[in-house]
Amino acid sequence: MRIVDIREQTLPISSPIRNAYIDFSKMTLSLVAVITDVVRDGKPVVGYGFNSNGRYGQGKLMRERFIPRILEADPASLLDDAGDNLDPHRIWDAMFTNEKPGGHGERSVAIGTIDMAVWDAVAKIADKPLFQLLADRYGDGRPHRNVFVYAAGGYYYPGKDLDKLKDEMRSYIERGYNVVKMKIGGAPLDDDLRRIDAALSVLKDGQKLAVDANGRFGLDTAIAYAKALSRYDLFWYEEAGDPLDFELQATLRNYYDKPMATGENLFSMQDARNLVRYGGMRPDRDWLQFDCALSYGLVEYLRTLDMLGQHGWSRTRCIPHGGHQMSLNIAAGLGLGGNESYPDLFQPFGGFPDGLRVENGFITMPDLPGIGFEGKADLIRVMRELSA
């Protein structure tokens, strides 16, 4: 059993939307196919992966370093002890050969994307949904099939007035979500408060709004927003300041006693650990959003979950960024608190398998092989073009 080829294609996911920090007019991602010599139903098993929105495609790093390291390794050294499947941990070690620690810039995205495709292949070779494989290997064998999901959107874009924002939020609620998220920090505070009031006006009892500043604020602005947001009962106040400014985050808790969230731009277990050590995050109410697709993959995310446990954090406080099915499987298999969802954005990569309904804010995991990309017709079409 061996990996015979790994292919990458950089694809556009551009749109006119913007958050407080970037616009998505030139946004791309890497799609990866890991092609094996294992044959199922007359066809080779192929694992697929892609990186989440917000970081660009990483084909160059993959082609120069990470793909050759896997393909040049002794194939037997990449298998598990029984020799009957690929071992994601050993493949990860091969990718990380001759890489120094620290500075987890773009390579964590490159490795995380290949890692996603490897896990998809591993679960397909084991003939299981990935969430079941994870529950079997790392848990008690019983996945949490019902996963909390929230709808992310509420971006700034040209011509978007308050009515359009309300329509967007209402459409998520009508599709079964009970938590919706919108952007803040890309307009003056008073304008944002009007936008928040508009979004809240379409919510009913038990439905909540989260807001996301995308790391835009310095301490003074972060505090001004904290004071203004305190009057609401928000699901969370996300990424107020620079993702690496742990002191800002720690100070902010003195001005905001309701839930906060951050972590989507921390790309390693060590960075996540620094947030937990120095960021003043509160295990009883705050949320951690590390996204495996951007941060060295599930092999690293398993280390992050171990680290969290050692620091007194429950994994139910993790709701990953990215809205991809990989984190959906991790949430179901390992018992996270839920997952982000982009019902309309970043298509065909955003969203979940066709026909999956959101009910009262939860989805029920379908029985699909691997990560489940085969259940989303527009996505698997693009993926199969890469592996054909």
Ligand SMILES: O=C([O-])CC(=O)C(=O)O
């Ligand atoms: O706008 C983005 O970069 C995405 C984001 O922060 C999120 O989904 O939380």
Ligand SMILES: [Mg+2]
């Ligand atoms: Mg965010």
